[in-house]
Amino acid sequence: xxxxxxxxxxxxxxxxxxxxxxxxxxxxxxxxxxxxxxxxxxxxxxxxxxxxxxxxxxxxxxxxxxxxxxxxxxxxxxxxxxxxxxxxxxxxxxxxxxxxxxxxxxxxxxxxxxxxxxxxxxxxxxxxxxxxxxxxxxxxxxxxxxxxxxxxxxxxxxxxxxxxxxxxxxxxxxxxxxxxxxxxxxxxxxxxxxxxxxxxxxxxxxxxxxxxxxxxxxxxxxxxxxxxxxxxxxxxxxxxxxxxxxxxxxx
Amino acid sequence: xxxxxxxxxxxxxxxxxxxxxxxxxxxxxxxxxxxxxxxxxxxxxxxxxxxxxxxxxxxxxxxxxxxxxxxxxxxxxxxxxxxxxxxxxxxxxxxxxxxxxxxxxxxxxxxxxxxxxxxxxxxxxxxxxxxxxxxxxxxxxxxxxxxxxxxxxxxxxxxxxxxxxxxxxxxxxxxxxxxxxxxxxxxxxxxxxxxxxxxxxxxxxxxxxxxxxxxxxxxxxxxxxxxxxxxxxxxxxxxxxxxxxxxxxxx
Numbered sequence: 001x002x003x004x005x006x007x008x009x010x011x012x013x014x015x016x017x018x019x020x021x022x023x024x025x026x027x028x029x030x031x032x033x034x035x036x037x038x039x040x041x042x043x044x045x046x047x048x049x050x051x052x053x054x055x056x057x058x059x060x061x062x063x064x065x066x067x068x069x070x071x072x073x074x075x076x077x078x079x080x081x082x083x084x085x086x087x088x089x090x091x092x093x094x095x096x097x098x099x100x101x102x103x104x105x106x107x108x109x110x111x112x113x114x115x116x117x118x119x120x121x122x123x124x125x126x127x128x129x130x131x132x133x134x135x136x137x138x139x140x141x142x143x144x145x146x147x148x149x150x151x152x153x154x155x156x157x158x159x160x161x162x163x164x165x166x167x168x169x170x171x172x173x174x175x176x177x178x179x180x181x182x183x184x185x186x187x188x189x190x191x192x193x194x195x196x197x198x199x200x201x202x203x204x205x206x207x208x209x210x211x212x213x214x215x216x217x218x219x220x221x222x223x224x225x226x227x228x229x230x231x232x233x234x235x236x237x238x239x240x241x242x243x244x245x246x247x248x249x250x251x
Numbered sequence: 252x253x254x255x256x257x258x259x260x261x262x263x264x265x266x267x268x269x270x271x272x273x274x275x276x277x278x279x280x281x282x283x284x285x286x287x288x289x290x291x292x293x294x295x296x297x298x299x300x301x302x303x304x305x306x307x308x309x310x311x312x313x314x315x316x317x318x319x320x321x322x323x324x325x326x327x328x329x330x331x332x333x334x335x336x337x338x339x340x341x342x343x344x345x346x347x348x349x350x351x352x353x354x355x356x357x358x359x360x361x362x363x364x365x366x367x368x369x370x371x372x373x374x375x376x377x378x379x380x381x382x383x384x385x386x387x388x389x390x391x392x393x394x395x396x397x398x399x400x401x402x403x404x405x406x407x408x409x410x411x412x413x414x415x416x417x418x419x420x421x422x423x424x425x426x427x428x429x430x431x432x433x434x435x436x437x438x439x440x441x442x443x444x445x446x447x448x449x450x451x452x453x454x455x456x457x458x459x460x461x462x463x464x465x466x467x468x469x470x471x472x473x474x475x476x477x478x479x480x481x482x483x484x485x486x487x488x489x490x491x492x493x494x495x496x497x498x499x500x501x502x
Contacts, residue, residue, distance in 0.1 A: 019360055026356045029337065033284055070324075070367035074332075077325050078359070082333055086280065105277045108329070109270055116321035 014058035014068055018075045021050040025079030032087035038150060040087045041143040045214070047079035048136050069122070073115045080139035081111030088142045091149065092162040103163050107142070110170035111135045117174075128185055129178035131240045133169065137179070137218060141169045144215035151211060172222065176240050179225045265309035265319055269326045272301040276330030283338035289401060291338045292394040296465070298330035299387050320373070324366045331390035332362030339393045342400065343413040354414050358393070361421035362386045368425075379436055380429035382491045384420065388430070388469060392420045395466035402462060423473065429487050430476045 024047030031040035054072060058064045085108040093100025114135050121131075133141075145165055149155040155162065182188050188195050205213045229236060275298030282291035305323060309315045336359040344351025365386050372382075384392075396416055400406040406413065433439050439446050456464045480487060 022360060022363060023356055026336075026352075026359060030340075030352065065371065067367055067371035070370040071363060073321075073325070074328050074363035074367055077328060078333060078363070081325075082280075082329060085277075089281075101277075101281060105274055108277060109273060112273060112322060112325035112329070116318055116325055119321040120316065120318035 010061045011063045011065070013061060014054045014063060015071060017050045017054035017057060018068070018072050021047045021054065022075040022078050024050065025075070025083040028079070028083040029086050032083070032090045035090065037087065037091050037146050040083075041146055042210075044079060044083060044087070044139055044143050045210075047075075047083075048140065051076060051079065051136060069119070073119055076135055077112055077115055080135040081108045081115070084139040084142040085111075088146060088162075088166060091146050092156055093166075096159060096163070099163070103166050107138070107166050107170040110173045111138060114138075114173040127178075127239065128181055129236075129239065130181050132175045132177060133172040133179055133222065135173060137221070138169045138173045140214060140218045141222070142166065144218050147211045148215055177226065177229050178236050178239060179221075180228075261312045262314045262316065264312060265305045265314060266322060268301045268305035268308060269319070269323050272298045272305065273326040273329050275301065276326065276334040279330070279334040280337050283334070283341045286341065288338065288342050288397050291334075292397055293461075295330060295334060295338070295390055295394050296461075298326075298334075299391065302327060302330065302387060320370070324370055327386055328363055328366055331386040332359045332366070335390040335393040336362075339397060339413075339417060342397050343407055344417075347410060347414070350414070354417050358389070358417050358421040361424045362389060365389075365424040378429075378490065379432055380487075380490065381432050383426045383428060384423040384430055384473065386424060388472070389420045389424045391465060391469045392473070393417065395469050398462045399466055427491050428477065428480050429490060430472075431479075 024043045028040040028043035028047070031037075031043060051072070054068075058068055085104040088107070089100060089104035093104055096103075114132055117131070145155070145162070202213070202217065206217075275294045279291040279294035279298070282288070282294060302323070305319075309319055336355040339358070340351060340355035344355055347354075365383055368382070396406070396413070453464070453468065457468075
């Protein structure tokens with residue numbers, strides 16, 4: 001009975017981190033509305049940190065649940081779909097009229113489609129590659145341009161750049177372009193010490209120069225993935241081919 | 252082949268309505284920021300109308316899919332969780348400091364928990380009753396008080412009322428209180444003509460006096476459900492008892 005109760009409590013730990021992720025998304029929205037863009041961006045980064053922790057804790061404590069997975073997607077949508085779209089809108093697009101509204105909504109919509117596709121295929125996909133840019137990547141890309149614009153405010157005047165950038169990352173999320181996942185990578189498993197060193201260097205540089213490092217890292221990841229995909233198209237032919245048709249026909 | 256293509260296109264119809272629902276939620280958020288509360292509320296109502304259509308169309312055209320279900324939940328979270336919380340915050344709570352932020356976040360969080368629980372139990376629950384107030388009901392309740400406050404602005408000064416009201420409906424969503432669902436109701440099936448008449452009267456009155464009818468209908472539904480639950484507690488004992496423990500222990 002006591003053990004049973006402990007298990008019930010353990011179940012709360014990962015979901016608490018998921019709720020903290022959502023709280024960061026909500027805080028980012030409110031800061032975006034108050035034109036406090038640096039804080040808004042940092043809340044989204046903090047949300048991403050909580051998000052990377054919850055799944056690991058659930059696996060470690062063996063408290064994974066379909067409830068937890070669903071709740072995690074909901075938080076991801078708020079923190080990495082709704083919140084970046086709104087913060088980006090207030091930073092760059094609030095005086096572009098309906099075009100800006102549509103662009104911000106398009107980003108949010110693509111984030112939701114990305115999450116829905118991931119959840120619907122969760123049992124089918126076991127790969128070293130994500131199908132399309134993961135939504136935290138899209139969120140990181142949007143806040144990157146916001147962070148850069150804090151030092152270079154003239155970016156705000158380049159409508160084509162700000163609209164095109166948002167559109168580009170929205171489309172990357174719903175694309176079939178493979179982005180490498182390091183979770184199950186063999187190279188990572190065989191080079192634990194080097195990986196730990198790289199993670200430490202990245203974290204340290206993030207802590208010192210976040211306004212340069214966040215944009216650099218996401219740009220490098222996306223560009224390297226795109227170049228690798230374009231030069232190895234044959235290798236990737238059909239890796240995301242599964243039946244995406246309606247499932248319950250006739251029921 | 253042509254038939255196959257038609258089926259693929261048919262698959263888009265319900266998802267288009269789901270996307271329209273999400274667009275309404277986004278429009279409501281932006282109107283809330285601009286203090287256009289009447290428009291914000293009406294966009295949430297419009298979202299609820301799109302939401303009630305998408306599932307029906309998917310069933311009619313036999314294009315249900317797990318992707319569609321997931322995408323529907325994402326839209327529901329934006330339109331009935333995030334958007335009412337933000338609009339309510341700007342109407343009533345923006346000068347209450349952190350307490351107001353926490354209250355608005357709590358509503359959004361409970362909405363997400365409600366949706367996650369529903370999705371996780373989607374195969375288990377086949378009942379004439381919802382487990383807890385459905386999230387569109389919670390959203391309707393929040394916009395009801397906003398609509399009333401447009402005619403009675405003094406409501407804004409009653410902090411206890413506005414905070415307590417939001418908290419009450421947030422808790423109703425994650426509660427185990429049964430709320431009647433009319434979808435599979437036998438009474439509805441046996442009284443089609445009367446039901447059509449009632450729906451017509453409700454829609455007509457909504458159209459004429461939306462600021463009175465929306466608050467009246469949701470209050471009546473919630474109060475009647477609560478009274479029925481309290482007077483028939485024995486009947487409902489254990490109807491939502493299924494294993495909510497972690498599912499994949501040891502994997």
